[in-house]
Amino acid sequence: MTHLPPLNWLRAFEAAGRRLTFRAAADELGVTQSAVAQQVRQLETHLELPLFERLPQGLAFTSSGRGYHVAVAAAFENLRTATDNLKPEPGRVLISVTPTFAAKWLIPNLPDFAKEHPDVDLRILATEKISSFHGDNIDLAIRQGKPPFGAAIDARCLFRQEIIAVAAPTLIAGQSLPLPAKAVSELPKLHDAHDLWPEFLRVLDVRDQGGHGVRLNQTALAVDAALAGQGVALVSRFMVTRDLAAGHLVQVTPESISGKQDFYLLAERKPRADKAIAGVINWFVSQAKLME
Secondary structure: OOOOOOHHHHHHHHHHHHHOOHHHHHHHHOOOHHHHHHHHHHHHHHHOOOOEEEEOOEEEEOHHHHHHHHHHHHHHHHHHHHHHOOOOOOOEEEEEEOHHHHHHHHHHHHHHHHHHOOOOEEEEEEOOOOOOOOOOOOOEEEEEEOOOOOOOEEEEEEEOOEEEEEEOHHHHOOOOOOOOHHHHHHOOEEEOOOOOHHHHHHHHOOOOOOOOOEEOOOHHHHHHHHHOOOOEEEEEHHHHHHHHHHOOOEEOOOOOEEOOOEEEEEEEOOOOOOHHHHHHHHHHHHHHHHOO
């Protein structure tokens, strides 16, 4: 009979295969990066074949590693399913989103969700941290990113990043839209952690003449400041569709830039789809299509 590798080696390999970096796998498992790398090396030595190619930006499966990961991930999923079945919570779905996505898109659309899915207990974890499907017990996540996301992740692109400049009508009272580039350069700027103003001003071919502006750590705060008439903010169009339609904000210039990372709905690949989770996924996908 073949001796199974130690469970810790398999856990390290399974996590590394989903995250495709030892660092992210270590954060999920609560151990050091070197510990995960060592456990994977020990597993490769035990199996006498390489499972990953080590690349400058992360990991890539070997052909043997990819097939083995599918089987190992399925085994862990069976264990989780058996454990979950001991204390099932029908209809409960926990989704991890960023605070900005929660405040500017998800919460305004929750009444529609509740109407379509009254039996689903949708719970929201708003955090900037990368959540773990296992460590945080989440079912779904929405994050900015770009493929690949790992063999065990089902990723669906919801919203492409189209960054536009918006302001309250009171800030530009008496001026005709669209504003010329020089007028945009003279407005006070609302900066967030993405720091996209230098790139946007290069597209307009102007320098910033609006002073220091206001610096905030979240896009949601920049949008709130724009709504209060404190300056012009850069934000993904889909997050301010309601405010634009209601006249609370206006797009000050037709120019836009494409973000480097789009918004993806992430879920674990599972052999059996949970009805409530499938309903939430379908709702997000349908809402995204309505905004195309």
